[in-house]
Amino acid sequence: MMSDCVKLNSREMAEFAAEGLLRFDGIVPDVINQQFLAEAGSVDTPNGEKGSNRTIKSLGNLMAHSSLPEVTPGTVLNTAYKETTALGELVRLPVVRGAIESLVGPESMVDHHFLHLALPSSYYKAAGIPQRTQHTHQDSTIDPRRAFDIQLFYFPHKVGLDMGGTRYVPGTHLRIVSESAIARYQNIRGQQHVVCPAGTLILMHHGVWHGGGINRTGEARYMFKIRLNPSIPQVRLWDTSDLSARDFEQRPIFFRKEATNPNDIASLLTRPQPWFEGDTGRLEYINRIRFWRYLLGDENFDADYWVTRIENEPSVTV
Amino acid sequence: MATKQQVLVLYLSSSALDANVIAWARYDGTGKDDHMSGDSDEPLYRSGMEALADGWRLIQASPLAAHAPGDEFRTGYLKYEFFFEKLINDE
Numbered sequence A: 001m002m003s004d005c006v007k008l009n010s011r012e013m014a015e016f017a018a019e020g021l022l023r024f025d026g027i028v029p030d031v032i033n034q035q036f037l038a039e040a041g042s043v044d045t046p047n048g049e050k051g052s053n054r055t056i057k058s059l060g061n062l063m064a065h066s067s068l069p070e071v072t073p074g075t076v077l078n079t080a081y082k083e084t085t086a087l088g089e090l091v092r093l094p095v096v097r098g099a100i101e102s103l104v105g106p107e108s109m110v111d112h113h114f115l116h117l118a119l120p121s122s123y124y125k126a127a128g129i130p131q132r133t134q135h136t137h138q139d140s141t142i143d144p145r146r147a148f149d150i151q152l153f154y155f156p157h158k159v160g161l162d163m164g165g166t167r168y169v170p171g172t173h174l175r176i177v178s179e180s181a182i183a184r185y186q187n188i189r190g191q192q193h194v195v196c197p198a199g200t201l202i203l204m205h206h207g208v209w210h211g212g213g214i215n216r217t218g219e220a221r222y223m224f225k226i227r228l229n230p231s232i233p234q235v236r237l238w239d240t241s242d243l244s245a246r247d248f249e250q251r252p253i254f255f256r257k258e259a260t261n262p263n264d265i266a267s268l269l270t271r272p273q274p275w276f277e278g279d280t281g282r283l284e285y286i287n288r289i290r291f292w293r294y295l296l297g298d299e300n301f302d303a304d305y306w307v308t309r310i311e312n313e314p315s316v317t318v
Numbered sequence B: 001m002a003t004k005q006q007v008l009v010l011y012l013s014s015s016a017l018d019a020n021v022i023a024w025a026r027y028d029g030t031g032k033d034d035h036m037s038g039d040s041d042e043p044l045y046r047s048g049m050e051a052l053a054d055g056w057r058l059i060q061a062s063p064l065a066a067h068a069p070g071d072e073f074r075t076g077y078l079k080y081e082f083f084f085e086k087l088i089n090d091e
């Protein structure tokens, strides 16, 4: 075990189950952010070299000279980053540690990490290649598991509107698609663009649809992503002390005399997204409920009767 | 004088053309406009009908497919995709 950790509560976990992400703006202290940027190294400045492989060469150069470590897939997180390094300190921050342990357990494994750079417009001009946003995609490949990986998106410096911060679509994580097969969906209602203070961390389910934007400033934009795999079932790993009987009871549906409590687990799991289709929005609720059943280790859980109704097959017992 | 195609793809909230737009994409064969991922947060039209009223010609709509047994609750790609075109005389 490592340092102290502040685990997520049940509301935060239900929000993660519904939206596929939790955002912590400015949570990483600036001394760690500065250390990270120094360790990452800087990308070389435009020198007029032409050709589309130029950005790849710049990144290759940066990685070769960077102080950030290489990590072999499957390395236990606790041993992946030396305590004295920026990343070592970052993953040991009590709130970060707690969120990671709540989602993927105390012995999660590093799948990979990568430094994502959004180079400034001057780079593309010098190289003579068009500056385009990244198509919307789901990382890795088709992944129909119930278990899930998380990805830490770390923004070590302030990201303004014109820096093309990561675009993501909350609530898309339970959709089974094949990586960039969704590239045609240029814009989706409810999409978000990261604009954040330095030291912002977003923890995402591996399935969240996302893409990089265009950096229209004069400075490179840095984002560091770490993918973590669970090594144990992701059942009740968070601080469940706020769960009460009310979080398991059915509530009257449709014809209701009083508004429902927005902090009920059932409310959090049935909050729609602007991009929901009429019919499949209901399937999203069902899939979230099934996801919550996995997290809770309780195959009887339901929210607003969505799953109970379709599981009701009365039979005659002999 | 060459005729060029502008393509509009709308994703609606149901199979009805008068349903709300939930996602969209544009491709301009005249090269006048360069559209790309994440370039707008509000759609040009609220429904497929509004696109028709603005002169877009519907050229394809996604069919309604039966749900494969055992796979009824799986969600994936957006279901209600409508392709529209405008033909532009590009001088």
Ligand SMILES: [Fe+2]
Pocket (backbone or CB within 6 Å): A137, A138, A139, A210
């Ligand atoms: Fe990605």
